[in-house]
Amino acid sequence: MKKLAMVLSTILLIAMLAACGNSGEKASSNGGDESASNGGESKVIKAGIGLNDQHPQYKGLLKFKEIVEEKTDGAITVETYHSGQLGDDRSMTEALQLGTQEVTVPSTAPLANFVPEFSVFDIPFLFPNEEVADTVLDGEVGQELLQKLESQNLVGLSYWENGFRDLTNSERAVATMEDFDGLKIRTMENDLHLDAFKALGANPTPMAFTELFTALQQGTVDGQENPYATIYLQKFYEVQNHVSNTHHIYSPFVFLMSKSFYDGLTEDQQKIMKEAAVEAGKYERKLNREANDKYLQSLQDEGMEYTEITPEAREEMVKAVAPVIDEYKGQIGEETVDKVYKAIEEAQK
């Protein structure tokens, strides 16, 4: 009887060790190697974003997956995660640095905490329209900024679009500077945004996107600012009454890859990553523009009151934030700021 018990416990121990071995193998497939159906080695990209699966950003991620899996013949597979399932912009970017996640697509505003020059895109009222933004971002200065990410163990492969940001709140219609007075506004985690909203008279609080809906619902903040597509698709209209076309900042997204993962790819695979990130970005920009065009009406259909900002009122806001821009030029880097202003001028010729 004693012998039988010993044999059984030995079998149990062997079974447990085998199970542990398997799960260890699985964990290493996070950016590691795994057998592929084509007989070669397969790598897995975990790609996460903060917005939900209805947003053009997620559709862009699915396009990236389609291109990569097709062009690498399954040697690289992409797992997509939305709604902050893997974290917020900052924590996912840190996970890329650590090599525990392979892809994320944050706004440039939180990315400025890693590479300060990205704050150039936080200058309020910088870009006149999306086309000029495309030319500058895809041009020389935009690409130079992507290069700077390497020192942070990150690879910037392309720019996607978040878009022009507009203000919503639950308190009052915002038409002029005076209407900002004391409004508790959530901003992205970025100092320039905070100071710009203070200069407008608001009472801003930085917060991760993943906490925003609850903060609006519970009244921790009165309002927030995001493009119409996000306001509609994240259902902010359920907890916000007013929307104004402040268009105060054009937010780019950066398609980021973990440098340690990227460096482990073959040259051909690296080329595929770049092509796929650019191609999926073009697709995402197109969907995003269509969405922003149609969702202002949808927000009003859901009961939000829309307030138009007149050119005169916007001019007042431009003047109010001008000292903040001057204050930040040094921190961002005078050279970068000048280059971007010049590129914007050129793009409009």
Ligand code: KDG
């Ligand atoms: O997936 C991107 C989002 O995490 C975030 O960048 C959205 O604009 C955004 C915000 O307000 O945080």
